[in-house]
Amino acid sequence: MKRNQLFKPALLSLAVSSAIYSGSALSQQTDTDNAAKDADKNVEVIAVKGIRGSLIRAQAVKMDNSSIVEAISAEDIGKLPDSSIAESLARLPGLAGERVGGRTSGISVRGFKEDFTGTSLNGRELIGIGDNRGVEYDLYPAEIMTGATIYKTTDATLLVQGIGGTVDLQTVRPLAAQETLTLTGVYEVGGNDSDNPEFDNKGKRYALSFVEKFADDTLGVAVSLATTESPRNERKYGVWGYGANEDGQITPFGLDTQAISRELERDTMSAIVQWRPTDDLDIVVDALDIDYSDSGVIRGFIEPFAAENITGSGINASGTQVGVNPVLRTDPAQKDGELQTFGLNVTYNVNDNWTVELDVADSESSKRDLRGESYAGLARSGALSSDEFGTRQFQMSPDGIFFTGSTGLEAFSDPSLLQLTGPQVWGGGMANIADQFSTNVLQANGDPFSYFNAQDGFLNFADFEEELTTTRLEVVGYVDWNMVTKFTAGINYSDRFKAKDNKGFFATASAYPYSDSIPSEYLYNGLADLRWAGLGQVVAYNGFAPYQDGEYTLNDAGLLEPDRLGDTYTVDEEIITLYAMVDFDTDIGDFPVSGNLGAQYVQTDQSSSGFIGIVGDNFAVCDDDGNGVVDADCVITDGDEYSHFLPSVNVNIELAENRFLRLAASKTISRARIDQMKASGFVKFDQNIELIATPNSEAAVEEYGSPWSKFSGNPRLRPLEANNFDISFENYFDDEGYVSVAVFYKDLVNWTRDGNQLIDFTNDPTNEGANYFIPGFHDRVIDTDGNYGPEDTPYEAGDLVTPPDFGFYSFFEDGLEGELKGAELTANVPLSMLTDALEGFGIAASATFIDAELEDGSAIPGQSDEVYSITAYYEMNGLEVRVAATDRSEYLTYQRGGSNKIDAATRDAVTQVDAQISYDFEDSGIEYLEGLRVSLQGTNLTDEKEETIDSNGIVTLRREFGPSYMLNLNYSFY
Structure with missing residues (x-):
């Protein structure tokens, strides 16, 4: 053989x-x-x-x-x-x-x-x-x-x-x-100075790593300790969308401009002990512990936008923003997490040919993602008449809005004038506790202040917990079964638990219905800088302070917002995998052929518990008896059991010396997203009168939309599934050089689709005919004569407007299909092949092209049509220079959105350039420096921005991070 x-x-x-x-x-x-x-x-x-x-x-x-x-x-x-x-x-x-x-x-x-x-x-x-x-x-x-x-x-x-x-x-x-003791120190400087006075742009990292062997090399210990403090300073420009006036001049509907400063703190410990008491027994125990914190502040303006006296045309225009009553939002953010994993691996050689291996591991993680909101402005919403608001002069271009001057907004740089209050009407979510905010104090328009005016901040956080336990038993045998050279079989058990608790609290300042200036003890030394957006310098204060000292009265949003309770859940999975594989090695004609053939049988038992968030007759969410505890009939538990058979084959053909043709085929699965598998859901109602006044017919709702919406996860979702086919040609022409061409095809036989169904919200067929309509909460009494709704229906003051019965139910379901085709080109080329004068120079480059299509036209998260990477380097006698550039085209992703839920987002194409120059003193001839390596590294050197551009060619979201520079000292004592 x-x-x-x-x-x-x-x-x-x-x-x-x-x-x-x-x-x-x-x-x-x-x-x-x-x-x-x-x-x-x-x-x-x-x-x-x-x-x-x-x-x-x-x-x-x-x-x-x-x-x-x-x-x-x-x-x-x-x-x-x-x-x-x-x-x-x-x-x-x-x-x-x-x-x-x-x-x-x-x-x-x-x-x-x-x-x-x-x-x-x-x-x-x-x-x-x-x-x-x-x-x-x-x-x-x-x-x-x-x-x-x-x-x-x-x-x-x-x-x-x-x-x-x-x-x-x-x-x-x-x-x-090899035994080693290595110490690393890094000094980091961000290319952008901090726009917030309580942060800077300096960071540092330290690490200690060592490997030691004892007892005649039968016992080994490896430990790595690392600590990091890394700054990030970001400038964010965002809008609520753009619209054109009658003259075709384009301006935004609203603005979201922020200076963001954060600091990553990370402490890591990795420890591995390996004991080999005999040649036949090998025991490895390992542990990993990571403490992680990402804290900072998001500070800036959020406000609606109206303009007059506009000159110019289309995108390029200038004018005056009128009725300026901005909200200065100070959002302190704190994300803290911890991850621990422990493992034991025991390998025993039964004889020269057969080995048994047992592997046991347990991993746990937890995280709290906390973000406060603290509002400040000219006065509480409703306290000022429109002629008391400010104005700004602006210039509009494809880059968005830039302000060139303002009047009546001096308070934002003067803490004695700025009020700790909510300048805009955002308190509609507190309708079921309206009595708490009842007052005889009148607004500028003569109406009394109410819960609509009572939101001065919001405390938003989510807690996550996850645990994964795995046990694997495997047998490996080297055999001589004709062309079969190796046999592997085993069983693996995994038990996963993941939970999310979505919490939030409405905040109201103690001065309600009045407002006070910001307490001096909250203030930082210095102002925040928004001059890069034309918004001047603004007051900087501790946004957590009014939460910590009791200045804010808090009301639990979990019992006020149905979508928050509907995003709290647990998911459990138990998976048993049986697997077997044979390795083969033979000749076909003059070509050596090797590879493997095998399969997995995967049995899954999955379940989820959560809540269906529904507003009750008392206007509270799932709290009909008012005791602050979620009602039992809102609790949901569901799940499913199923199995998969996953075959795979890999074939390698050596066409010539160091030239290989690789063929592969397999069926693979990726389990559905955790947030899609949740049992939870909610029924929500939009209080916008223009939607409430939609005619009561299915046709009208399908054309104009509805104030009603329902959403739920699906604990019965099957994994995403694909049949995969790959061909790769690899030519290794040098010890440090090769080229390869690979093509791949993925037949997506199951993908999660977004389901959408028109239902009657007064007789929900998906929830045993439930009627969600509550008189006095879901209807509206007209207070001013006029035309309302998408068809401009005339109403008189005192008329009762009821919403349509119909709306849309959104959910997740299996069954979406699609395909992905791709090609990869890769080359690592030492330039010394061209001439000896280029010894040490080289290029590593790759290009990936992907064409993917799901049958409903949606995109695959993470898929860019084109991805390029190139690294040019020089390395000789300890000196190393490296410049790397990566480029990817537009792609779909998702991110944390409002109320701590996951929202889709599209990222525009991005190119990032990094560089590093270093010198290793090992061959310097200076004895006490022989373990030293010094490097200077820069990332995002071209200050690449993340931008989203709409169909008009205007930026709707721009994030500027700036470059980052690091000086690295790495010393190996032995």
């Missing part, structure tokens, strides 16, 4: 080195160690450091894998060149990074957002601290990682899967690594 050797000796040594340093998946550890021993006897190990060494090791991993993969590899623990693993991943072929708050956090693989990509740590499923299944990759500092392997095709032993692929992050295995 002929056994093919994919590598030639020089590359084999590098592959072994890569596996040693990067820490391969647990199921492969014994094979790696044995291969390392054999290689030490027969092969000279070539040590190449810096980016060239990383590329060589990554190339070796790619070349020797039976699946189509990409890889990143550090030469040693703590030496990846980026601040988080996310930035390193974003440059790989077929991958694209998504910035969240200016930092690369999400990763799409072949057009699929991280929620549809499996993520593991040393082969075990990894959880995050986000809303869904996706992992926030910036949570993991580069200092604790030695590499990552991205599986674009799967096999039956890869238990963490997704339609997009699998990202396996790797930490060191101490008995398979």
Whole structure:
């Protein structure tokens, strides 16, 4: 029986080195160690450091894998060149990074957002601290990682899967690594100064990593400690939309302009103990603990926009904003999370050919995402007449609005004049506690103040908890069954729990119905700077202070807003996976052929508990008896059981020396988003009179819309499912150079669709004929003669207007189909191939093209049609220079929206340029500096903005983050 050797000796040594340093998946550890021993006897190990060494090791991993993969590899623990693993991943072929708050956090693989990509740590499923299944990759500092392997095709032993692929992050295995003690220090400066006086643009990172071996190399310990303080200063310009007047001049409906300052604080501990008392027994215990905080302030103006005296045409116009009564919002934000994971892996060699492995792990995470809102303005809503408002002069262009001057708005820079109150009428959600705000004090229009005028802030937060427990038992045998060389079989059990508690509180200042100036003890030294938007300098104060000292009276929004209760839930999953796979190795004609064939049988039991948020006769949500406890008839529990059979095959054909054709086919699943699987839902009503006055017919509602809406999740959702086909040609023409061309096709046989159904809200067929209409709450008495509704129906003062019976019910359902076709071109080229004068120079580049279509026309979250990446580098004698650019076209994503719910969002094309220059003193000849590596790194050097542009070519949302610079000192004592 002929056994093919994919590598030639020089590359084999590098592959072994890569596996040693990067820490391969647990199921492969014994094979790696044995291969390392054999290689030490027969092969000279070539040590190449810096980016060239990383590329060589990554190339070796790619070349020797039976699946189509990409890889990143550090030469040693703590030496990846980026601040988080996310930035390193974003440059790989077929991958694209998504910035969240200016930092690369999400990763799409072949057009699929991280929620549809499996993520593991040393082969075990990894959880995050986000809303869904996706992992926030910036949570993991580069200092604790030695590499990552991205599986674009799967096999039956890869238990963490997704339609997009699998990202396996790797930490060191101490008995398979060199002993080291490394200290890292980083000083960070943001390119944008802080516009908020209580923050700056300076940050720092420290890390300590060591690997030690004891007891004749039978006991190994690896520990990594890392702490980070990283600033982010953002300028945000947003509008509520644009509209044209009768002359075709375009202006916004409303403005949302903010200066945002935040600081990331992250403390990480990774500890691994490996004990090999005999050649046949290997025990690994590992722990990971991450404490995470992202705190700051979002400060700026939010207001409606009306204009007059406009000159110019279309987009390019100037004029005066009139009736200016802005809200200065100070939104303090605090996101705190913690993630812990513990694992035990025991591998026992029964004999020379058979191995048994047991792996047990438990992961837990928790997070509170807190955002306060504190309002300030000229006076409480209703206290001023319109002629007491201010004015602003503006210039309109494709970049949006810029203000050139103002009158009557001096209070916003004078804390003695600025009032701690809500200047706009936003308190409609407190209708069921209207009596609490009843008063004889009159507004400027002669009407008494009411609950509509009583919202001076809002405290908004969500608590998340998640736990995942896994147990795996696997048997591996090296066999000689004709062409079959290896047999693997096992069983895996996982138990996942995730919960979200969506909370909020309406805030009213103690001076209601009057207003007072901002207390001096709340104020910061200095003003916030909004001059970049033409809005001058404004008062800066602690937005949490009125919540902390009792200045605000709080009312629980959970019993006032049905959509908040309808977004509180738990989801449980129990999954049993049986799997088996055979590896084969043979010749077909003159071509060596190898690969694997296998399948998984996956049994799932899933359920969810939550609430259906419905306003009752007392105007409260699910609290008919007024005791502050959710009524039992609002509690919902549902779920389902099902199974999947997931076959896979990988075939590798060596067409010529170091030239491979890889073929792969598989069926994969990605479980539905957690927020879509929730049992919870709600019935909501819009108090807009123009919608309430819609005629009472199905046709009118279908044409004009309705004040009624209903939404619910679906605990019975099946996983997203795809049939995958891949072909890749790879030509390894040099120890540090290759080109590859890959094409792939995904037949999406099940995707979650957005369901929409017209129902009668006075006789809901989806809820046992429930009638949601409440007289006095869902109708409206006309107070002024006029025409109302989409058909301008005439009404007289005193008329009662009732809403239509009909509205739309939105939900999630299975059954959407589609397809995705793509191609990847990759080249790593050392330029010394052209001439010896270019020794040390090289280029690593890739391009990914994707054409995806779901049958309802919707987009796949995370999918860009085009993604490009190029890295140009020079590395020689310790000096390294690297410039990297990534570019991705427009893509759909989702983000945290109002009331802490998930909303869809479209990101425009983005190009990011990073650079690094470093020097390693190892070969400098200066003994006491031989362990030192110094580097200067810059990210987002071109100050790339995130912009959303509407169909008129005008910016509707712009975020400016600025570049970031880091000075890195890395010292290895041995």
